Amino acid sequence: MKIVVTVKQVPDPNSTLSLEADNTISREKEVVLDPGDECGVEEGLQLKEAHGGEVVLVSMGPERAKDAIRKGLSMGADRAVLITDPALAGADALTTAKVLAAAIKQEQPDLVICATESYDGSTGMVPPMLAELLGFPQLTFAKKVEVDGSTIKVHRQTPDGYQIVEAATPALVSVTAAIAEPRYASLKGIMAARSKEIKQVALSDLGVEKGETAETIEGVTDAESRKAGEVIQDDGTAVDRIVQVLASAKVL
Amino acid sequence: MASVLVYAELYGGKVAGTTLELLTKARDLGDVYAVALGSGAKAAAAILGKHGAKVVHVNEDAAFDDYIAEPATDAIASLYEQQKPDLILFGFTPDSREVAGRLAARLGVGLISNANDIAAKDGGFVARVPYFGGAKVASMKANATPAIVLVRPKSFEASESGGAAEVKDLTVTVKADSKRAHIADRVVEASEKVKLEDARVVISGGRGMGGPQNFPLLEDLASALGGAVGASRAVVDAGWVPYSMQVGQTGKSVRPGVYIAVGISGAMQHTVGMKTSKVIIAINKDAEAPIMKMADLGVVGDALKILPALTAAVKAKKNG
Numbered sequence: 001m002k003i004v005v006t007v008k009q010v011p012d013p014n015s016t017l018s019l020e021a022d023n024t025i026s027r028e029k030e031v032v033l034d035p036g037d038e039c040g041v042e043e044g045l046q047l048k049e050a051h052g053g054e055v056v057l058v059s060m061g062p063e064r065a066k067d068a069i070r071k072g073l074s075m076g077a078d079r080a081v082l083i084t085d086p087a088l089a090g091a092d093a094l095t096t097a098k099v100l101a102a103a104i105k106q107e108q109p110d111l112v113i114c115a116t117e118s119y120d121g122s123t124g125m126v127p128p129m130l131a132e133l134l135g136f137p138q139l140t141f142a143k144k145v146e147v148d149g150s151t152i153k154v155h156r157q158t159p160d161g162y163q164i165v166e167a168a169t170p171a172l173v174s175v176t177a178a179i180a181e182p183r184y185a186s187l188k189g190i191m192a193a194r195s196k197e198i199k200q201v202a203l204s205d206l207g208v209e210k211g212e213t214a215e216t217i218e219g220v221t222d223a224e225s226r227k228a229g230e231v232i233q234d235d236g237t238a239v240d241r242i243v244q245v246l247a248s249a250k251v252l
Numbered sequence: 253m254a255s256v257l258v259y260a261e262l263y264g265g266k267v268a269g270t271t272l273e274l275l276t277k278a279r280d281l282g283d284v285y286a287v288a289l290g291s292g293a294k295a296a297a298a299i300l301g302k303h304g305a306k307v308v309h310v311n312e313d314a315a316f317d318d319y320i321a322e323p324a325t326d327a328i329a330s331l332y333e334q335q336k337p338d339l340i341l342f343g344f345t346p347d348s349r350e351v352a353g354r355l356a357a358r359l360g361v362g363l364i365s366n367a368n369d370i371a372a373k374d375g376g377f378v379a380r381v382p383y384f385g386g387a388k389v390a391s392m393k394a395n396a397t398p399a400i401v402l403v404r405p406k407s408f409e410a411s412e413s414g415g416a417a418e419v420k421d422l423t424v425t426v427k428a429d430s431k432r433a434h435i436a437d438r439v440v441e442a443s444e445k446v447k448l449e450d451a452r453v454v455i456s457g458g459r460g461m462g463g464p465q466n467f468p469l470l471e472d473l474a475s476a477l478g479g480a481v482g483a484s485r486a487v488v489d490a491g492w493v494p495y496s497m498q499v500g501q502t503g504k505s506v507r508p509g510v511y512i513a514v515g516i517s518g519a520m521q522h523t524v525g526m527k528t529s530k531v532i533i534a535i536n537k538d539a540e541a542p543i544m545k546m547a548d549l550g551v552v553g554d555a556l557k558i559l560p561a562l563t564a565a566v567k568a569k570k571n572g
Contacts, residue, residue, distance in 0.1 A: 017384060017520065025384060035489060094362040116495075117502045119521075123365035124502065125402075128321060128353025137432035138321060138354075141346055141495070153436075156320075157495050158346075159448075161441035165320060167433045177489040214362020215379075215392035223382060223389050226527060226546040231539060234553025239561045242533060243569060245549050249510045249531045251453050251477060252569055 001053040001147065001169070004109040005044040005077065006100055006130070007037040009061050009068035010120040023220040024090075025120060033068035036115030038182035040175050041072045043145060044113050045183070051147055054078045056107055060088060060099050066198055073193035074185030080196070081107075085203040092214045097129035102206035104134060110169040111152065116141055116176055127174040137167040143178040254282030254372060257337035257398075259328065260300055260308070261348050265292025267299055269449070270343035272410035274403060275303035278341060279413060281372045285309065287331055287422065289324055290316035294419060301417030303410060309422040315431055321350040322430035329358050330424045337398055339377055341370075344402040352402055361396035366501075368407040377401065386501065386524025405449060406507045406528075446480040448497065452509045453479030454526070456499055457487060460515020460536060460555060464492035469559040470514060476566040482506065484522045500525040514555045518543025535559075 011017060012030035020026050033041075044055040057072045057080035059065050069080045083099050091099070104112060112134065117124035131138035139145075142154035143162065152171045156163040157178070185193075203210065232238060246252040256278040261268040271286075278284040286305040288296045290312065297308040309331055315323040328340070328351065342352040344366055356363040367379035368389075377399045379392050394401065448454065455477070457470045470481045482499040483492070499506055500522040511529035516522060518534070518541055526532070527546065534547035535555045544550035551558065 013521070019384060019388070023388065023390070092362050093365070094356060097357060123363075124349055125353045125356070125363060125365050128350050129357040131321075132325070132354040132357035138350065139433050140320070140350060143494070156435075158438075159496050161439045163435045164437040164439070165433055166436050171433070176495045178491055178495060181491065211360075212362070212395050214394070214396060215364050216395055218378060218391040218393050220388055220390050223386055223527075225387070226532070226548075228545045229532075229548035229550065231544050231547075231550035231552065233539075234551055234558060238551045238553055238558060239565050241549065242551065242558075242562055243565050245531065245533060246477070246510060246566070247569070251479075251510050252566060 001047065001051050001110040002107065003044045003047060003053060003055045003111045003113060004058050004104050004107055005037070005040045005055060005072070005113045007041065007057050007059045007069060007072055008034045008118050009059070009065040010034045010118060013119050031064065031068065033071040034115060034118050036118065036177060037072070039177050039179050040113045040115050041075050041077055042180040042182040043175055045076045046180060047111070047145065047147060056080065056109070058100060058103050058107070059083070060091070060096055069198055070193050071185065073196045074189045075183055076189060078196065080198045081201060082198055083201045083203070083206065087203050087210055090213070091210070093123050093125045094129055094214060095210055097126050097133055098208050099203070099206060100126070100130055101133035102208045103201060112136065112172040114172065114174045116174045127172060131172040134172065136170050136172045138172045138174070139165045139167055140174040142173050142175045145173055145175070145179065254338040255335070256282045256284050256339045256341060257331070257335070258284060258286045258305065259340065259342045259348060259351065260286045260288040260296060261343055261345060262288060262290050262292055262296060263347070265295065267296050268343060268345065269410065270345060270405040272299070272303045273405065273408040274341045274343060275300060275305055276410050277370065277408045279304040281339060281370065281377065285335070286417070287328060289327055297417050297419045301415050302412045304413045304415060305417045306415070307420055308417040309420050311422040311424055313426055315426040318435055319431045320433035320435065321354050322432060323426040324351045325354040325358055326426055326430050327422060327424045328355055331422060332359065332398065339399045339401065342400070342402045344404045349402065352400060356400050359398070361398065361400060363400035363402065364392050364394055365402045367401055367403045370401055370403065382524050384520060386520055386527060404505050406505045446478065448480045448482055448499070448504055449506060451480035451506070453477045453512070454482050454499070454506050454508045454529070455479055455512040455514065456482035456484065456516060456526070457514050458484035458516030459486050461487070462556065466556060467493060469556065473559055473563045473566070476563050476570070479508070484516050513543050513547070514559065516543055517541045518546065
């Protein structure tokens with residue numbers, strides 16, 4: 001089966017985020033393959049190992065995003081497509097979805113795998129938009145995926161358990177981090193990744209119009225911050241102090 | 253006068269709390285109407301009306317219960333063509349996100365997501381969206397018509413305006429093509445526990461808990477206090493606990509009377525989901541952890557020792 005996995009390069013969640021002068025999150029420092037996408041790549045690889053086929057990574061980003069893509073190729077993905085164009089800087093979710101859809105349509109996959117949301121944008125809206133633009137059903141918040149011929153079946157996480165959701169391929173699945181533990185790239189995999197194709201595509205190659213952004217930022221303010229209260233060392237009395245606070249908060 | 257359409261999220265016939273919060277806010281923004289789909293939609297009109305909806309468009313086709321997103325998208329797109337609301341409001345919840353995303357792409361308009369406030373301004377709408385872990389708030393003017401905005405649960409307090417809604421049948425043919433992602437079964441795993449979003453005490457665990465094997469210590473304390481257990485994104489991503497327990501920017505927003513953060517550093521990603529709790533208690537080995545700067549009481553110590561002692565003390569006080 002042909003599987004497309006959407007991937008994104010994001011500021012490293014384990015590093016300290018900082019802001020640029022224009023109040024946008026800095027992308028100049030440490031950047032990595034989004035940890036959610038690592039799970040998506042892993043799931044794609046496991047499905048390929050079970051059912052045969054190909055895993056293609058599709059990403060929209062600056063040229064630098066190739067580093068993040070190489071991580072996915074080192075894990076075992078077969079090849080990649082990077083849509084990169086200065087006109088796409090600061091693209092909103094809908095533009096992102098339009099661009100990804102145009103590139104993915106050229107691949108004609110059986111299955112598209114996305115992370116539920118990214119670490120930096122966090123609107124979580126690209127997967128359903130992408131599904132609509134591709135004309136695919138969406139099976140989201142998947143913590144487990146099974147393929148049976150041309151039927152996809154997922155366990156969709158809900159607040160109190162899960163739903164079993166089924167659809168015929170082609171389909172889009174968004175996965176949570178529970179889906180699979182991402183493998184470490186082997187040295188062999190890292191070496192092999194060097195010669196795997198990353199096809200670079202510009203906006204004009206896709207016939208997509210950028211369109212108006214969804215929002216105009218009128219201003220940025222600091223959120224109200226809480227002041228620090230008391231900080232105590234646990235010398236054996238901490239439990240009593242906590243109980244006092246719980247009692248005065250009327251929960252005890 | 254602007255018109256605002258609120259998407260009523262129904263689950264087993266019950267209206268989600270976030271829908272009532274949206275209706276309450278929508279009353280400040282224009283004429284309010286709602287769309288309710290699936291079983292129980294007609295009966296839901298009563299509570300939607302009490303919270304400000306002047307009209308509720310309903311359709312009880314089973315397709316809305318049995319298939320993900322596409323039938324609802326068809327219905328709302330059709331309603332949009334008839335009524336042309338200026339603003340469409342959704343809760344930022346897993347089920348509503350599905351529909352909002354498809355609808356935005358269907359109508360060819362962008363959307364604003366993850367907002368915690370919205371106001372009418374100069375004939376349009378401005379949403380406030382926290383980012384950078386919640387430390388910054390961006391004011392975003394919606395450029396498109398209709399404006400589509402998703403609002404975080406618990407951004408507003410629901411209140412009744414005491415009205416009654418006119419119920420209108422929404423005639424929509426759900427295409428066979430839209431009945432694709434089929435919900436074949438529903439499995440309930442945790443029915444007894446207090447819901448995280450509604451709990452008046454939330455105890456959350458992070459990496460400092462050391463491993464999933466220690467989470468029962470949090471559950472014991474939650475039981476003793478009648479509360480719920482949450483988690484940081486780090487431990488959810490590590491697979492220690494399910495996504496439904498995640499509190500934070502991309503998890504749940506909670507606003508309990510007391511929030512106890514155990515072994516959680518207080519990274520921005522997490523704090524945006526709990527910083528409006530009335531009282532915050534942090535237990536952490538590290539006195540310099542960011543969470544200590546926002547807690548009302550920060551305890552520097554070993555969580556694995558403190559938790560069982562605290563649970564015992566709570567039980568003693570309750571029984572004493």
